[in-house]
Amino acid sequence: MKEEDKKISAYMCGNELIIEKLVQDYKNYVYMIIRNNRNTLTEEDIEEITLDVFTAVWKNRDKLDINKSMSAYISGITRNLIKYKFRQTKITANIEDYSEQIVDLSDVELTTIQNEQEVAISRELDKLKTEDRDIFIEYYYSGKSVKEIGIIFNMSESKVKSKLFRVRKRLCKILKERGDSSDGE
């Protein structure tokens, strides 16, 4: 695969990862690795792992060595996540494909816990109106300002703020409940 030869630096713009480009180049590559490792997986499982892979790359973007190959890193992450998902073995750092790469494995457990939260939040977001959800994503994914979002959605800044406030409030409630229950444990 041609993309495998690309260095991580090709997907970085300053400190930010160009996620669209990464997905475009490595979506099929990740799919292949998953299929090769687990033929029994459903499409839904594959999709879930694929998302986890790109999310893990994005979360570790600060730790990436821009001079190393992106494919090796993605390959290692994918295989590790497959193992983790089925809890067949404990995660180890002995993964040949990216043994030379910098991967913070200690974060994998945390990432999974956060994923549980993410599922709950994601479900809550799905309950929102499309416009509210899109505003939330523009603000928290794209990093756009309230003013820019107002222009995109053709609404006043105060209305954008108000919508964001209401969404935050709903999501914070979930996080708080989860936080309280995990504290109890």
Added chain:
Amino acid sequence: MENEKELLDKLKKRIAISNFEAEYEQEQKHRRVFPKDILEEGRKCIMNKRIILNVASALAVVLVLFGVSASIYAKMQWEIGFKEYQEREYATELVTVKNAEETGYTENLEMDYVVQDGIGVKLNSLLMTDKYIEITADFKFPEDMEINTETFCFGFAVYDEEKNLYAVTPRMNAYSGPKGKFDTYTPYMYKEIGIDYPGYISFLVSSSGQHAISAENHSIKSKIELTAMDVFPESKKLYVRINDLGFTMVDVSCDPNVENYTEDFDVSDAEWIFKIDIP
């Protein structure tokens, strides 16, 4: 597998959620540094202080108002008492000493009884020296009144035109009550005379007293005696007030644990004011 756009949308949503979680975590850290409870406690503390201050202020205002009201009320009561005092029954009589060229001279005042409440009072004689004043006063009671020379007594006051207060002496029982006549009478008299009441008794005499010296035909002759602390001023006018006539028996016990026994009977609330011109 789903198309790239769907995957990307889901990924964006995940990243947005992750960023939101990071923001939330950051807020939680901030709250851990500045816990809400502490902030709330601080706010409550400030609120409590404000409440206490407000209550204290309100209380202070109430107390001040109460104090002012009580003061005004007391002042009003005093004025009412003084007005009643001024409206009391009293008679004045001018007596002129004919000859007092020498000190120690006893002058028969030769005056008629001044009658109030059926009781006639007159000053019979005056003896004045630099250090001693003796006034004899005659009291004539109605025929149907039962009198007792031994227990008869009265209050008196002696002062001059310069507002020098020689003496103010209550009837014997005046001290016995919780608010004896002497306590109220004295300040009112001070005001009437035009003397600032100092709140304590300050006279020119070292001793003063009165006692009956004889009785006949429903009449009692009493003597008022004043002994100067230093010397009496050379007064040109002497005022003698006689009031609060009554019969009082006081059984004074030497034992401090035994309460004194008093028996008291008012004869008249009228007052006799004699003005004596001294040449």
